[in-house]
Amino acid sequence: MSTIAEFRIPATDLALADAFDRIPDLTVQLESSISRTVPSMWIAGDEPPAVSEALAADDSVAGAELLIETPERLLYDVEPTPETRTRFDRLLEADATVLDATGRSGWWQLEMRFPDRNALAATHDRLDEAGTAIEIVRVSQLGGRPTAHPRLTPEQREALVAAFEHGYFEIPRRTSMEELADELGISHQALSERLRRAYETLVDAELQPAGEYAP
Template sequence: MSLIAIVDIAHPDLALTPTIRERPDASIEVIPHSTTDPETGLFFFLVEGTDETFDDALDRDHTVANWTLVDDLGSTRIYRLQHTDETKLISPTTTELGGLMLKAESNDRGWTVRLHLPDRDAIATLWEFCEETDISFELHRMFRQNEWSNGLTPKLTDEQQAALVSAYEDGYFEEPRETSLEELADQLDISPTAVGGRIRRGTGKLVEMTLLED
C-alpha cells in the first residue's frame, strides 16, 4: 500500500538553498507538475513575499544555471529555472522509485517536501540516497494512503503555525480585526505578504485536516 511521507531536506547544494537562506522573507513553493519529468531539466517555482530584488539572489545562487520570470503579480512571482550540474535534487530519485513529489515548500534551512511513495522500501532507499549524498533527511510524518484519503494531512510547518498562532492571539480573526498583517509582519520579522501567505496556506491545511472527508 502506498505511503505519504513528510520530510525536511537540507544541503547547501540543494536547489535554491542559497537563495532560501539569503532571502528568508520569501516563501518559495515548487509547482509540482514540473518535477514529475526529471529529463526536462526545467523546474517552476512560485515565490511570494518578494519583489524584483529577488532576481539578484537568483543571479548569485550557484544552483541556478539560468532563470526566466514567467509571471509577475507584484509580490507573487513565477519563475522557470534550470539548475547547474552540481545541484542536488531528490525529485529524479523519487520518480525512479515510482514516487511523486506532491509538494515542496521552503523552510529556514532548505525544503519541506510531501512525497507519495509506493512502500516503506522506497522511503528507505530514498533515505539511503540522501545519506550517501550528505543531504539531511528528517522524516516528520508517514502514513498510509488510505489514511491520507480519510483526511489525515501533514502538520503545519513551523512558520505557518507561528503565523496562525500570532494571528489568533493578536485578534486577526476577530470582527473587527484587532491587528493587521503589517503588525504581524513586524512581530514575525517578515513581509506582510509572507505573513498572509503563511496564514492562507496554514488555514488551507487545517481545512484539509478537519473538514474534508475525501
C-alpha cells in the same frame, strides 16, 4: 500500499542555498505542473530585481525566467544545474512523486508519495549514502486515516498564528483585521486572502471522509 512521507532536507544538499543566504526572508514553493522539464517556483521575500539577482548568483541554478509578478509573490521558471538535477533524481528513483515542496530559512520541506515503505526506505538509504542530511517528519499510509497536517503555506500559517495570538478569533475580538495586517506588514486585502485560503484548506481537510487521504 502507497506511503506518504514528509521530510526536511537542508538547502545545501538540494537547491538554492545561496539564494536563502542572500535573502533571509526568501520563501519558495514548487508549482504543481504536468509535462514540464523546467520546474516552476513561486518565490516571495523580496522585490523582483533582488530575487532575480539571487537566483542568477546561486550555484544550483543554470537559469531563471520571471513568468508572473503579483503583489505577494513571483513565479519563475528555474533551470537546475546538472548536479542539482542529479540531487532531485535521487528522490524520484523509486517511482516516487513530489506532492509538495517548500523552501524556507535554508531548508526544504517535502511531501512525497512512494509505492510502499520499502521504496521510502530505499530512497532514505540512497540519500544517506550520498551524504544528504534528511530528517523525516511524518509517515502515513495512503488509505489509512490521515495523520499529516493540512498543507498550509508558510504565509497562511503565519497569518493564522498571528490571528490566534492577537485575539482575532475571540469574542469580542481583541484586534481588528487592519491592526493584524499592520502587525504582519501586509495589506488588509492580502491578509484577508491568506486567511480565506487557510480556512478553505482546513475545512477541506476536516471534511475528508475518514479512511481517505487527499494528496
